[in-house]
Amino acid sequence: MRSTLMLAVASALVATTVASDAPKVTGNPTDVTYKAQIADDNKNGVSGFVEIAAGPQGNGADIKYQFNLPAEGGPFTFHIHENPVNATGLCASTGAHLDPYNAGEKPACDTTNLAACQVGDLSGKIGDKLPSGGNTGELDDAFTSLVVGAPAFIGNRSIVVHASDKTRIACANFELVNSNGGGAGSGGGSASPTGGAGGGGSATNGTATRPSVTPTATHTGAAAVVSGSVLGFLGVLAVGAALL
Numbered sequence: 283m284r285s286t287l288m289l290a291v292a293s294a295l296v297a298t299t300v301a302s303d304a305p306k307v308t309g310n311p312t313d314v315t316y317k318a319q320i321a322d323d324n325k326n327g328v329s330g331f332v333e334i335a336a337g338p339q340g341n342g343a344d345i346k347y348q349f350n351l352p353a354e355g356g357p358f359t360f361h362i363h364e365n366p367v368n369a370t371g372l373c374a375s376t377g378a379h380l381d382p383y384n385a386g387e388k389p390a391c392d393t394t395n396l397a398a399c400q401v402g403d404l405s406g407k408i409g410d411k412l413p414s415g416g417n418t419g420e421l422d423d424a425f426t427s428l429v430v431g432a433p434a435f436i437g438n439r440s441i442v443v444h445a446s447d448k449t450r451i452a453c454a455n456f457e458l459v460n461s462n463g464g465g466a467g468s469g470g471g472s473a474s475p476t477g478g479a480g481g482g483g484s485a486t487n488g489t490a491t492r493p494s495v496t497p498t499a500t501h502t503g504a505a506a507v508v509s510g511s512v513l514g515f516l517g518v519l520a521v522g523a524a525l526l
């Protein structure tokens with residue numbers, strides 16, 4: 283019984299520390315650029331890209347985006363999702379938003395407290411949804427990592443564009459397009475984003491240059507925390523029942 287109580291208390295402590303502010307990222311390599319390019323054959327009429335490089339002195343990241351969005355279905359949102367588009371080409375395969383510090387979707391991202399936003403909630407951080415037509419913008423983000431293996435690393439992940447009803451209308455994987463300060467493709471092998479990673483239909487998936495980091499690591503961790511909190515809750519119930 284005593285060990286059960288201790289387990290319940292330990293689990294409850296885990297459950298209370300699920301969400302934390304994202305730490306500011308330093309040490310991002312200044313010689314790499316990742317780009318997620320929506321495929322030309324996107325069936326929903328979406329085109330564009332998101333390009334991410336290090337901020338000044340490697341602090342945070344400079345996120346550039348350019349989209350041409352369809353006349354219907356807006357206003358639109360876009361996020362970094364935790365998984366890459368898999369061989370099915372379906373945007374559903376990208377999982378949830380990149381959220382290594384468990385910010386969750388509620389409350390919604392507050393632009394005066396970006397550390398508490400989901401790292402991948404780019405629309406939320408910009409503070410606005412995107413209208414139909416052409417959109418170009420830039421976001422200096424302190425919490426995005428270009429360090430392979432870091433919790434907020436984006437290189438092995440994807441961009442997803444949503445219609446206002448949250449339908450995923452386009453997606454594309456981040457690819458390393460520039461490293462070692464050279465021209466595009468000079469360092470990391472083929473960098474031409476020719477794959478049909480967006481839209482769906484095509485099974486070709488331009489994943490050749492993606493670093494081999496398992497994108498499921500944070501997902502597994504979150505699942506473990508969730509099950510821990512469930513155990514804690516059950517444990518508390520058991521203790522409560524024993525005290526009655």
Ligand SMILES: [Cu+2]
Pocket residue numbers: 360361362363379442443444
């Ligand atoms: Cu999304």
